[in-house]
Amino acid sequence: MLLQGKKGLITGVANKRSIAWAIAQAAHREGAQLAFTYQGERLKESVAELANSLGEGTLPLFECDVSSDSQLDSVFGGLKESFGRLDFFVHAIAFAKREELEGEFVPTSREGYRLALDISSYSLTALAQRAVPLMTEGGSIVALTYYGAEKVIPRYNVMGVAKAALEASVRYLAFDLGPKKIRVNGLSSGPVQTLAARGISGFTDMMKIVESRAPLRRNVEIAEVGNAAVFLLSPLSSGITGEILHVDCGYNILGM
Ligand code: NAD
Numbered sequence: 001m002l003l004q005g006k007k008g009l010i011t012g013v014a015n016k017r018s019i020a021w022a023i024a025q026a027a028h029r030e031g032a033q034l035a036f037t038y039q040g041e042r043l044k045e046s047v048a049e050l051a052n053s054l055g056e057g058t059l060p061l062f063e064c065d066v067s068s069d070s071q072l073d074s075v076f077g078g079l080k081e082s083f084g085r086l087d088f089f090v091h092a093i094a095f096a097k098r099e100e101l102e103g104e105f106v107p108t109s110r111e112g113y114r115l116a117l118d119i120s121s122y123s124l125t126a127l128a129q130r131a132v133p134l135m136t137e138g139g140s141i142v143a144l145t146y147y148g149a150e151k152v153i154p155r156y157n158v159m160g161v162a163k164a165a166l167e168a169s170v171r172y173l174a175f176d177l178g179p180k181k182i183r184v185n186g187l188s189s190g191p192v193q194t195l196a197a198r199g200i201s202g203f204t205d206m207m208k209i210v211e212s213r214a215p216l217r218r219n220v221e222i223a224e225v226g227n228a229a230v231f232l233l234s235p236l237s238s239g240i241t242g243e244i245l246h247v248d249c250g251y252n253i254l255g256m
Pocket residue numbers: 011012013014015017018019020038039043064065066067091092093094095119144145146147188189190191192193194195196197
C-alpha cells in the first residue's frame with residue numbers, strides 16, 4: 001500500500017487502453033484516493049465508467065480541456081472542495097495535428113507548433129501552478145514523455161520538440177517546487193498501443209524494431225508503466241526530483 005492515504009489527480013484517461021488508466025489502476029491498488037479529468041463531453045461517459053469500475057463509489061470527475069484557463073481553474077476549485085488537499089497528479093496529455101506527425105518536420109506550421117506545445121508542454125506548468133496551493137504536505141508530479149524528446153524518431157516531429165520542452169519544464173518546476181517538498185519527474189515510456197498511437201503509420205513496425213533490439217527483447221507492458229509511476233508518486237522515490245525515468249526495456253541506452 002505505497003500510496004495509502006494519498007489523494008491524487010489523474011489526467012489523460014480516454015479509454016481502458018490509456019497509459020493514464022494503467023497508472024490509475026496501479027495507484028488505486030496501492031491505496032490512493034483518486035480524482036479524474038476528461039478532455040470533453042465526448043469522453044465523459046467513458047472516463048466515468050472506468051472511474052466507477054474501481055468500486056469506490058462516485059469519484060470526483062472534472063471536465064478539463066487544458067487549452068482553457070477557466071476549466072483548469074474549476075478543476076482545482078473542485079478538488080479543494082472534494083479533497084481539501086492534493087498529494088500528487090499525473091500529466092498524460094499530448095496532442096499535435098495529425099498532419100504534423102506525417103512526413104518531415106521542416107513544413108511544421110506556426111499554428112501546428114503553437115498547438116502542440118500549448119497542449120503537450122505548457123499544460124504541465126498550467127496544472128502545476130494551480131496544484132501547488134493544494135499540496136500543503138508536499139507532493140509528487142509525474143509527466144509522461146517519450147524518447148523522441150532526446151533523439152530523432154522519424155515522424156514524431158513537432159511532438160519531439162514539445163516533449164523536449166516538457167522535459168525541460170519538469171526540471172524548472174522541480175527547481176522551483178523543491179523547497180515546498182514537491183517533486184516533479186518525467187516517465188519516458190517505450191511505445192504502447194493506445195488511442196494516441198493508433199493510426200500512426202509505421203507504429204507496428206516501430207514496435208517490432210524495439211522488440212528485436214531492446215536489451216530485454218520485448219516492448220514495455222502498460223502495467224509496468226503504471227508500477228513505475230507509482231514508484232515516482234510514492235515515498236519510495238523521496239530523493240528523486242527533476243529526473244526522467246525511462247521505462248522502455250532499455251531501448252534508450254543503445255547507440256547502434
Ligand atoms: P491516450 O490517447 O490514451 O491519451 C492521450 C490523452 O490526451 C487523452 O486522454 C486525451 O483526451 C488527452 N488530451 C489531448 N488533448 C487534450 C486537451 N486539449 N486537453 C485535455 N486532454 C487532452 O494515449 P496515451 O498513449 O496513453 O498518451 C498519454 C501520454 O503518454 C501522452 O503524454 C503521450 O505522449 C505519452 N506517451 C505515449 C506513448 C505511447 O507509445 N502510447 C509513449 C510514451 C509516452
